[in-house]
Amino acid sequence: MTSRREFLAGSAALAASGLFAAVPGARAADPIKFGSILDMSGIFDAYGKPMDMAMRLAIDEINASGGLLDRQVEIAAYDTQSDMALYTQFGQQLARRDKVDVVHGGILSASREAIRQTLRKSKVLYFYNVLYEGGVCDRNLFVTGVTxxxxxxxxxxxxxxxxxxxxxxxxxxxxxxxxxxxxxxxxxxxxxxxxxxxxxxxxxxxxxxxxxxxxxxxxxxxxxxxxxxxxxxxxxxxxxxxxxxxxxxxxxxxxxxxxxxxxxxxxxxxxxxxxxNYSSEIASPANERFLKGWTDKYGDTSLIHEIAVSNYQGVHVWAEGVRKAGTLDRDAVIAALEGGLSIDGPGGKVAIDPKTHHAVLDVHLMEFAGQKLKVLESFAQRQPVDTQGVCDLVANPDDNTQYEIKI
Structure with a gap:
C-alpha cells in the first residue's frame, strides 16, 4: 500500500481543518463540531486518506442539505501519521480542547482502544467505521464495519x-x-x-x-x-x-x-x-449518487475502498441519529440510533443493532477480476452475531468491555 503514496499523500503531521459555509437559517457562530482522527500519512495512509475524503464528502452533503438542526457541521480533523501515541494525544484534544460533539476515527483496533476510553469518560459519542474482530461492548461506541x-x-x-x-x-x-x-x-x-x-x-x-x-x-x-x-x-x-x-x-x-x-x-x-460490504460495481441508486458525488468532488474514483465507504456511511448514520433525536444530546442521539434507525448507503441498507451498537449490513461474496471487485453473490442484512453472543447493551447499558469471544 505504501507504494501508492504518490496519489494518497496525506497532509503533514497535523491536519486540523474546518468546513463551514453560512446558509440562510444557519447559526454561523454556533456550528456543530465534528471530530475526525485518522492515519492520513504514515504506513496506513492508504486506508486513512480515502476515509478522510469520504468523511468530507458526507459532511459536504449534510451541509448542502441545510446541515443538522439548522446548523452547519464544522470538521476538526487530525492526522496521526500512523502513530498510536498521537491517537491518544489527539483524542484528548478533540474531547477537551475542541469540545467536539462526535468523533469518527481509528483504523487499527489499537487506535480505537487508544481513544475509546477518553471519549467515553468525556461523554463524546464515538463511531468506529472499520471492519474488525468484533467483541467491543460500549454504549458510547457505534461500529459500522463488518465483523x-x-x-x-x-x-x-x-x-x-x-x-x-x-x-x-x-x-x-x-x-x-x-x-x-x-x-x-x-x-x-x-x-x-x-x-x-x-x-x-x-x-x-x-x-x-x-x-x-x-x-x-x-x-x-x-x-x-x-x-x-x-x-x-x-x-x-x-x-x-x-x-x-x-x-x-x-x-x-x-x-x-x-x-x-x-x-x-x-x-x-x-x-x-x-x-x-462494498464494491463500486454494486448497481443501486445510493451507490450511483455516491460515485457521482465523489467524482464531482475528487474526480478519481479509484481511491474508494471498503472502509472509506464504511466511514461515509457511518457519518450519515450519525447524522440520521441527530435528525431523529432533534438534539445533539448524547443520550438522546444514542436512543435514536438504538430505535430501529437505518440509511440506504452505497453498500446497501445500514441498520444499527440496539444490543451491540454494531451495524447490520449487506455482505457480498466477490472475486478480483481486472483489478475490480466482481460480485458473485449477495447476502442481505447480515447480523453481527459474534458480538451479539457477548454484548447486550439493552440489558447492560453500563457495559464497557472488549470481549474476547469464545470460539
Missing amino acids: PAQQVEIVVPAAIKKWGPKIYILAADYNYGQITARWMQKYAADAGGEVVQTDFFPLDVADFGSTIAKIQSAAPDIVVSALVGGAHLSFYRQWAAAGMKSKIPMASTTLGVGNEHKVLTAEEGDGILVAY
Missing part, C-alpha cells in the same frame, strides 16, 4: 466449496489477525474443512520466501489471508512470482480493504476471493 460473523462465515465456506477442505492461514500478528484466524478455523470446521497450519506475522514483515516454501510443503487446497498493511502486500507479489498463484488459490478477509488489488497487477490479484 467476522458477517464476513468470514461467507468467504471461508465459499472457498472450501470452490477449491477443497485443506486450509493454510496467514494472519497479521495482533489482535485482529489472531482473533480472525480463530474465526477462520471455526468456520472452516463448520464447513467440513481442515486447517493444516496457521502462521502470524508482525506488521513490518515483508519477506515471505520461507513461508511460501512451507506452504508448498504443506500442499493445502487454499490459502486464507488476514495479512494487513503495506509490508504484508509483498506476500501476494512474492506468491505470484514464485508461480504459486496458479497452483493454490487464495481467499482473504483484508486484501482490497485499502485498494491493494489496484496496486497488484491483475496477474497477481485476479481470482482471489473476498467478502465485503
Whole structure:
C-alpha cells in the first residue's frame, strides 16, 4: 500500500481543518463540531486518506442539505501519521480542547482502544467505521464495519466449496489477525474443512520466501489471508512470482480493504476471493449518487475502498441519529440510533443493532477480476452475531468491555 503514496499523500503531521459555509437559517457562530482522527500519512495512509475524503464528502452533503438542526457541521480533523501515541494525544484534544460533539476515527483496533476510553469518560459519542474482530461492548461506541460473523462465515465456506477442505492461514500478528484466524478455523470446521497450519506475522514483515516454501510443503487446497498493511502486500507479489498463484488459490478477509488489488497487477490479484460490504460495481441508486458525488468532488474514483465507504456511511448514520433525536444530546442521539434507525448507503441498507451498537449490513461474496471487485453473490442484512453472543447493551447499558469471544 505504501507504494501508492504518490496519489494518497496525506497532509503533514497535523491536519486540523474546518468546513463551514453560512446558509440562510444557519447559526454561523454556533456550528456543530465534528471530530475526525485518522492515519492520513504514515504506513496506513492508504486506508486513512480515502476515509478522510469520504468523511468530507458526507459532511459536504449534510451541509448542502441545510446541515443538522439548522446548523452547519464544522470538521476538526487530525492526522496521526500512523502513530498510536498521537491517537491518544489527539483524542484528548478533540474531547477537551475542541469540545467536539462526535468523533469518527481509528483504523487499527489499537487506535480505537487508544481513544475509546477518553471519549467515553468525556461523554463524546464515538463511531468506529472499520471492519474488525468484533467483541467491543460500549454504549458510547457505534461500529459500522463488518465483523467476522458477517464476513468470514461467507468467504471461508465459499472457498472450501470452490477449491477443497485443506486450509493454510496467514494472519497479521495482533489482535485482529489472531482473533480472525480463530474465526477462520471455526468456520472452516463448520464447513467440513481442515486447517493444516496457521502462521502470524508482525506488521513490518515483508519477506515471505520461507513461508511460501512451507506452504508448498504443506500442499493445502487454499490459502486464507488476514495479512494487513503495506509490508504484508509483498506476500501476494512474492506468491505470484514464485508461480504459486496458479497452483493454490487464495481467499482473504483484508486484501482490497485499502485498494491493494489496484496496486497488484491483475496477474497477481485476479481470482482471489473476498467478502465485503462494498464494491463500486454494486448497481443501486445510493451507490450511483455516491460515485457521482465523489467524482464531482475528487474526480478519481479509484481511491474508494471498503472502509472509506464504511466511514461515509457511518457519518450519515450519525447524522440520521441527530435528525431523529432533534438534539445533539448524547443520550438522546444514542436512543435514536438504538430505535430501529437505518440509511440506504452505497453498500446497501445500514441498520444499527440496539444490543451491540454494531451495524447490520449487506455482505457480498466477490472475486478480483481486472483489478475490480466482481460480485458473485449477495447476502442481505447480515447480523453481527459474534458480538451479539457477548454484548447486550439493552440489558447492560453500563457495559464497557472488549470481549474476547469464545470460539
